[in-house]
Amino acid sequence: MTQPSQTPFERWVETAHNLGSRSPQSVACPCCGSTSLSVRDVEYGFGHEKGVQRYISCGCCGAFTGVNVKRAGEAKAYAVRAAG
Numbered sequence: 001m002t003q004p005s006q007t008p009f010e011r012w013v014e015t016a017h018n019l020g021s022r023s024p025q026s027v028a029c030p031c032c033g034s035t036s037l038s039v040r041d042v043e044y045g046f047g048h049e050k051g052v053q054r055y056i057s058c059g060c061c062g063a064f065t066g067v068n069v070k071r072a073g074e075a076k077a078y079a080v081r082a083a084g
């Protein structure tokens with residue numbers, strides 16, 4: 001059976017970034033390869049300390065990981081999405 005702990009964390013970071021620009025239905029779970037991912041972004045801090053923790057869970061294999069996606073590019077993407 002597939003175990004979440006065997007998936008390198010960098011794979012989750014890559015997945016988190018992909019989820020920032022694509023819909024969860026088009027991003028494969030780094031653990032089992034299914035597209036059953038659920039995403040929840042939680043903002044924390046304020047000002048220059050502000051960031052986003054992206055929690056990713058897989059409805060197929062049950063993997064769950066939180067990735068810090070504090071990035072200027074991400075913030076810009078959110079701004080564009082909010083404006084649209």
Ligand SMILES: [Zn+2]
Nearest residue numbers: 029032058061
């Ligand atoms: Zn999975």
